[in-house]
Amino acid sequence: MSELAANSGNSPAVVASPEIAAAGQYLTFVLGGEVYALGILNIKEIIDYGDLTEVPMMPACVRGVINLRGSVVPVVDLFARFGKGSSKIAKRTGIIIVETSAGDGDSANQDIGIIVDAVNEVVDIDRRDIEPPPSFGTGIRPDFISGMAKRNGRFVILLNIDRVLSVDEMTRLSQAAAV
Template sequence: MVIAMDNAEQAADTAAGNDQYLTFRVLGEQYAVNILDIKEIIEVTQMTRVPMALAAVRGVMNLRGNVAPVIDLAERFHATSTQVDRRTVILVVQLEVEGERQVMGMLAEEVNEIVEIEADHFQPAPEFGAGIRQSFIRSMAQVDGKFIVLLDLSQVLNIDELSTHHEDVESATVMEVSVD
């Protein structure tokens, strides 16, 4: 049974965990994830594009002999590719998907810092105006007078959405248009 949490419960749940978060930039906006979710931070490496994959799947990389998909967060959030430069990094995370560990990379413009966020600085995500899909937001936090979006990695890196073939998305769009 899946129990859906409202935004206030998600914010409180986030606050109850570890209070250290890694902040990073995507298209100039600051985001954060719990430091415990990050396995490592690596330089951008050679990636192989996957035919017919969604644009957000930048490719796959060899991570110590294992194939790991790399998700371009800019593409996932705003349909704009990250411009790779010397500051661009891949944040390597490990998620549990259907009982198995899945290692994935997230392409970000740069890493900023590790911040500690007090429990009383967490706020629920707004219903609109956050700039990205609300389901991607676990909560918001105010740090040094600025808001940071804390990402819900289970939504941002949702395997079912990301494994949809490019053709499936195009045909679904065509079907939507023809229905109207």
């Protein structure tokens, strides 16, 4: 199985990122009834949803900005980013603050918040339980997925956060939206 994973990892046709998700600790969360997971190394903190300031002239996936202890952090609506319409804000809605590399050679990392319906737990995922992402059928862009983890008999989608929150791509999107 690991052989299979390595093979498909090397094939850029399937995944844009050169490697498949590694084993380790993941934070699972719910979004639109689906369970997703993010590697915890990228996650800075989880906060309650609130006090969001909307920014005009932005695509739907950029909800606005929040004040995170004195710095202004953009908040991305992950549901909208997956092209499934905007998230409904509910009692358990939270914002996961994720650190992403800013892309084009900028040394500074950019913090971005993502809106999720509910945060579940931190789980250990074994290498053996990670399957390569399928090329279709998940309902979201294949390059957003870095693997599928089997857990309690169901699949958890491991997100490739650098692709999902690619600042360059979202900037291009919002430029297009503004024109």
